[in-house]
Structure formats: structure tokens, C-alpha cells
Amino acid sequence: MTDKLRIALAQLNPIMGDLSGNLAKARAARASVPEADVILFAEMFITGYPQEDLVLKRALQDDAREAVETLAADTKDGGPAVLMGMPWREEGMLYNAVALLEEGRIAARTLKHDLPNYGVFDEKRVFSSGPLTGPLSVRGVRIGVPICEDIWTPEVVECMAETGAEILLVPNGSPYEVGKEDVRLNLITERVVESGLPLVYLNQVGGQDELVFDGASLVVNADKSVAWALPAWREETVLTHWRKENGIWVCAPGEKAPSEDRLQSMYQAMVLGLRDYVNKNRFPGVVLGMSGGIDSALSAAVAVDALGKDRVRCVMMPSRYTSRDSLDDAKACAELLGVAYESISIEKAVEAFGLTLSPVFAGKKADTTEENIQSRIRGLILMAISNKFGPMVLTTGNKSEMSVGYATLYGDMCGGYNVLKDIYKMDVFALCHWRNAHLPSGGFGPQGLVIPERIITKPPSAELRENQKDEDSLPPYEILDAILLCLVEKEMAFEEIVALGYEPATVKRVEHLLYISEYKRRQAPPGVKIGPRNFGRDRRYPITNAFRDAR
Numbered sequence: 077m078t079d080k081l082r083i084a085l086a087q088l089n090p091i092m093g094d095l096s097g098n099l100a101k102a103r104a105a106r107a108s109v110p111e112a113d114v115i116l117f118a119e120m121f122i123t124g125y126p127q128e129d130l131v132l133k134r135a136l137q138d139d140a141r142e143a144v145e146t147l148a149a150d151t152k153d154g155g156p157a158v159l160m161g162m163p164w165r166e167e168g169m170l171y172n173a174v175a176l177l178e179e180g181r182i183a184a185r186t187l188k189h190d191l192p193n194y195g196v197f198d199e200k201r202v203f204s205s206g207p208l209t210g211p212l213s214v215r216g217v218r219i220g221v222p223i224c225e226d227i228w229t230p231e232v233v234e235c236m237a238e239t240g241a242e243i244l245l246v247p248n249g250s251p252y253e254v255g256k257e258d259v260r261l262n263l264i265t266e267r268v269v270e271s272g273l274p275l276v277y278l279n280q281v282g283g284q285d286e287l288v289f290d291g292a293s294l295v296v297n298a299d300k301s302v303a304w305a306l307p308a309w310r311e312e313t314v315l316t317h318w319r320k321e322n323g324i325w326v327c328a329p330g331e332k333a334p335s336e337d338r339l340q341s342m343y344q345a346m347v348l349g350l351r352d353y354v355n356k357n358r359f360p361g362v363v364l365g366m367s368g369g370i371d372s373a374l375s376a377a378v379a380v381d382a383l384g385k386d387r388v389r390c391v392m393m394p395s396r397y398t399s400r401d402s403l404d405d406a407k408a409c410a411e412l413l414g415v416a417y418e419s420i421s422i423e424k425a426v427e428a429f430g431l432t433l434s435p436v437f438a439g440k441k442a443d444t445t446e447e448n449i450q451s452r453i454r455g456l457i458l459m460a461i462s463n464k465f466g467p468m469v470l471t472t473g474n475k476s477e478m479s480v481g482y483a484t485l486y487g488d489m490c491g492g493y494n495v496l497k498d499i500y501k502m503d504v505f506a507l508c509h510w511r512n513a514h515l516p517s518g519g520f521g522p523q524g525l526v527i528p529e530r531i532i533t534k535p536p537s538a539e540l541r542e543n544q545k546d547e548d549s550l551p552p553y554e555i556l557d558a559i560l561l562c563l564v565e566k567e568m569a570f571e572e573i574v575a576l577g578y579e580p581a582t583v584k585r586v587e588h589l590l591y592i593s594e595y596k597r598r599q600a601p602p603g604v605k606i607g608p609r610n611f612g613r614d615r616r617y618p619i620t621n622a623f624r625d626a627r
């Protein structure tokens with residue numbers, strides 16, 4: 077019976093549906109740790125996770141099986157055994173599984189029991205639940221392999237421990253969310269304490285549409301000490317060394333990446349979410365409207381950190397309402413970021429639309445119609461640049477605006493992806509300060525000031541008419557964000573929010589705006605999930621909705 081084991085952890089970034097690319101990545105990782113006994117990959121690594129309905133396609137299931145069999149054949153070399161996440165078909169059912177590859181074949185498999193079906197997850201829609209099972213035997217050691225959600229409640233681990241597991245190796249597809257690091261460590265510690273077993277928590281890294289996986293994999297020994305903490309946001313394959321001491325497997329300590337504070341992790345998530353969306357969808361870069369305001373400035377900074385200055389194009393599109401300060405601030409910000417910057421006036425197009433519509437609008441007063449036309453002309457110009465040169469249009473509406481519909485459909489909402497979609501305005505301010513003081517890890521942008529101070533301090537304005545300020549139409553952002561936090565993130569009742577001291581009329585108005593703008597959010601581009609309740613996968617509301625909280 078062995079008393080030493082070497083377990084490799086492959087914290088990698090798969091591409092959804094790229095079976096040959098993911099297989100190549102897995103082979104390279106395995107080849108990099110020839111002395112390992114076993115190498116662990118993340119949940120559904122061979123296909124990417126979450127596949128949503130794509131996993132129901134038989135052709136994908138077959139290709140995944142073929143790729144895993146190719147990898148299994150590699151294990152004839154006597155090198156590391158492999159634990160690989162894959163969709164698994166058995167007796168007409170489809171499971172979320174991990175296959176053990178050893179001695180040239182798929183030697184065993186374990187099936188996920190607890191299928192998450194809340195928040196961003198819909199696994200019951202596509203997978204059947206596997207039975208409670210015992211451990212697999214790897215090099216004579218009994219390894220329990222709960223899959224992600226399987227460790228979020230005690231049952232699966234309890235069964236594995238009772239049936240003789242000695243170590244828990246847990247592949248995950250656990251998306252980032254502010255504060256989730258602590259939630260995960262608490263859960264892991266609970267399972268370790270209940271089972272008395274050490275636990276390896278291996279998470280995927282990378283962006284997949286609205287989700288971004290942070291990695292931040294962990295090894296926690298049976299005494300609850302953290303032996304390894306892999307860095308967030310980066311790929312890494314490491315070899316961990318284990319020894320059996322007094323009947324308990326102990327992992328020798330290794331790398332301990334420092335944990336990140338709230339703003340840093342939010343910024344890093346935005347960077348990786350955008351980078352992977354743009355690169356995995358093969359765009360040469362992004363283009364955005366640079367207004368001299370804070371939202372486009374922060375979006376541009378994230379884009380430069382994600383892609384590098386040469387892949388970001390910023391366009392100022394002045395109208396008669398654009399102030400001198402806006403022109404100067406937009407240019408100054410672009411210069412600090414080092415991006416391509418140009419100015420395209422919308423005046424002639426505005427005039428042309430005015431002329432074209434004048435017979436139709438005769439006798440009507442100017443209103444938001446004319447404001448929206450300006451915004452739509454800007455959207456049209458950006459889409460034309462996208463069509464002609466290939467960059468994806470980045471939209472810039474933050475979560476406060478998206479909550480109350482303060483954006484123009486087919487205007488400033490027109491584009492492909494939005495890094496601010498899940499960031500409230502007060503956090504936009506804080507993130508600008510954070511970025512001016514820090515360079516994100518792996519960021520391609522310059523160090524030091526990138527967003528001129530005046531952009532952060534001046535009152536936000538859409539500049540769609542004379543002297544317009546956001547606060548003419550909306551409550552001050554401190555109040556708006558606080559009420560939205562109650563309504564969107566916490567689903568609090570009207571009377572509970574009023575009890576916190578907010579004016580009933582303001583709460584009612586915000587609630588009303590939130591409900592009536594659902595149609596806009598349904599047509600909005602995707603954006604990276606940051607908080608516990610993003611618009612899109614987390615919070616799914618009806619558009620047609622007569623309900624109002626009357627209590």
C-alpha cells in the first residue's frame with residue numbers, strides 16, 4: 077500500500093465546444109507533470125462549462141467521448157492517470173460526469189448527484205442526477221470525486237467518507253461572484269470537518285459569455301489548514317505532494333496566492349470576462365463611444381487592460397451639446413490609455429434626420445425623441461465601424477442605468493458586450509479610483525493615472541440637451557443605488573425599504589422604472605456577472621408584468 081501520492085491540479089481555461097483545443101490543452105498539462113500519479117481537470121473541462129442546451133446535441137456528446145478516449149489512450153504510457161470532466165450517456169440518460177482514465181482506457185466514472193438549478197444554473201434542464209456513490213481507486217488510493225455542487229450540501233461527501241474515501245478531489249465550474257471566495261472556503265471547511273478528509277478544490281478559469289470563472293483553486297488538509305491557494309484569473313498547473321501520516325493523507329504546503337479585496341476582484345473579473353469574450357469569439361478588438369464621461373472612460377480602461385491599447389478604438393462623437401470639458405476629458409483619457417482616438421461629429425446626421433422627420437413631426441415639441449436620435453446616430457456610427465473594420469462595439473451602460481431604463485434602445489445600448497452591466501454607478505466611481513491607484517494583475521494597460529480626476533468628479537450628464545444632468549431625471553446615485561440594492565439584489569418588500577428611511581415616493585418611482593424597463597434589459601447585450609443577481613442568467617423577470625408591491 078502506497079504512502080505517497082503526487083496529485084497535479086490543472087487550473088485551465090477551456091473554450092466552449094472546442095473539443096480538439098481543450099484536448100490539446102489537457103495533453104499539454106499532463107505532459108508537463110510526468111511524475112504525477114493523477115491529474116485533475118475542472119468540471120466538464122473537455123467541452124467547457126456550462127454548455128447549456130449545446131450539451132443535448134448528440135454530436136457534441138460523441139465528440140467529447142472521442143476526445144476523452146484519445147486522452148485515455150495516452151495513459152498507456154504509464155504516466156499520470158487523469159480525472160476528466162465530460163458529459164456521460166448511459167442507458168438513455170445524460171449525466172454530468174468525471175471519467176478516470178488509466179492504463180489506456182476509461183477505467184471508471186463518477187456521476188454528479190446534486191444538480192444546481194438556481195441562480196445562473198439550469199442543470200436539471202439537461203442532466204439526470206447520478207446516484208450517491210463511493211470512491212474510485214487511483215493507484216490503490218480511494219479517491220472521492222464529488223462534482224462541484226455535490227460539496228454544497230453534506231450528503232454526497234458523507235456517503236463517500238462512509239464508503240472509504242481517503243481524499244476528496246473536487247472538480248468545479250464555479251463562477252465568480254463578489255465575496256464567493258469566503259463562501260467556498262467555509263463550505264470546504266465544513267465538508268473537511270464533517271468527513272475528516274482533505275479536500276482538493278479545483279476550479280476552472282476564464283470567461284464564458286456572462287460568467288467568468290476565477291480559478292482560485294485550493295487544497296485544504298484534514299486539519300482545516302490551507303496547503304495550497306492557487307492564484308485567481310490565471311491558468312496554472314501545479315504538482316502537489318501527499319504523504320500518509322497516521323492513516324491520514326496530508327498535502328505538503330505550496331503556493332499561497334494572496335486573496336483579493338472587493339474592488340480588485342471586481343476589476344479583474346471585468347478584464348477577464350471581456351478578454352475571453354472578445355478572443356474566444358475572434359474579434360480583432362473593440363470600438364466604443366468615448367464621451368468624456370465616467371462610464372465610457374472606465375469601459376475603455378478595462379478594454380485596454382483586457383486587450384492592449386492597440387486593440388481598442390475610441391470615438392468621440394460630438395454634437396452641439398457636447399461641452400468643451402467633455403472634449404478635453406475624452407481626449408486626455410484616451411491619451412493616458414494610449415488608444416487610437418478620433419472625433420466624428422454627429423451634427424450633419426442630426427440635421428439630416430431633423431429635415432427628414434420635419435414633415436412628420438410638424439407642430440410637435442422637441443422631447444426625448446430628438447435626444448434618442450442623437451444616441452442612435454452614435455450607435456449607427458459605431459456599428460458601421462464594426463462592420464467595416466471588425467471590432468466589436470462595447471456598450472457602457474452601468475447597472476444603475478440598466479435597472480431604470482436610462483439608456484436608449486438601439487442607441488447607446490447598441491453593441492456586443494458590456495463590462496459595466498453588473499456594476500452600480502457608485503462602484504463605477506470606486507473602480508475608477510481603484511484603477512488609477514493599481515495595475516490589475518495580467519493587465520495590458522499602463523500603470524498610474526488612466527482616468528483624469530475631473531471625469532470622476534464632475535456631475536454625470538448624458539449631454540443630449542442643454543445643461544442636462546442625470547440627477548434631473550434620477551434620484552442621486554447614492555440613493556438610487558441603495559434602493560436598487562434592496563429591490564434587485566435582495567428582493568425586499570416596499571415597506572421594508574421605506575422602513576430603512578427612504579422616501580416612499582422615490583422607492584415607488586424606482587420600483588416602477590425597474591419594472592417598466594424589463595424590455596430594454598431583455599434586448600441588452602450580455603455583460604460580465606459580478607454580483608449575486610445579474611440581469612440575464614440570475615434575475616429573470618417577465619416583461620409583461622402588472623404586479624406592483626402595494627403593501
Ligand SMILES: Nc1ncnc2c1ncn2[C@@H]1O[C@H](COP(=O)(O)OP(=O)(O)OC[C@H]2O[C@@H]([n+]3cccc(C(=O)O)c3)[C@H](O)[C@@H]2O)[C@@H](O)[C@H]1O
Nearest residue numbers: 444447448451477481482483484485488537538540549595
Ligand atoms: N414593454 C415594451 N416592450 C417593447 N418595447 C417597448 C416597451 N415599452 C416601450 N417600448 C419601446 O421603447 C421605446 C422607448 O425606449 P427608448 O427609445 O430607448 O426611449 P426612452 O426610454 O423613452 O428614452 C431614453 C431615456 O434614456 C436616457 N438616456 C439616453 C441615452 C443615454 C443615457 C445615459 O445617460 O446613459 C440616458 C434619456 O435621457 C431618456 O430618459 C418606445 O418608444 C417603444 O417603442
Ligand SMILES: Nc1ncnc2c1ncn2[C@@H]1O[C@H](COP(=O)(O)OP(=O)(O)OP(=O)(O)O)[C@@H](O)[C@H]1O
Nearest residue numbers: 365366367369370371372391392393394472488538
Ligand atoms: N459625445 C459622445 N461621443 C462619443 N460617445 C458618446 C458621446 N455621448 C455619449 N456617448 C456614448 O453613449 C454612452 C452613454 O452616454 P451618456 O453620456 O449619454 O451617459 P453616461 O451613462 O453618463 O456615460 P458616460 O459616463 O460615458 O458619459 C457613453 O458611455 C458613450 O459610449
Ligand SMILES: NC(=O)CC[C@H](N)C(=O)O
Nearest residue numbers: 192224225228249250251
Ligand atoms: N457547477 C456547479 O455545480 C456550481 C454550483 C456551485 N453552487 C457554485 O457556484 O460553485
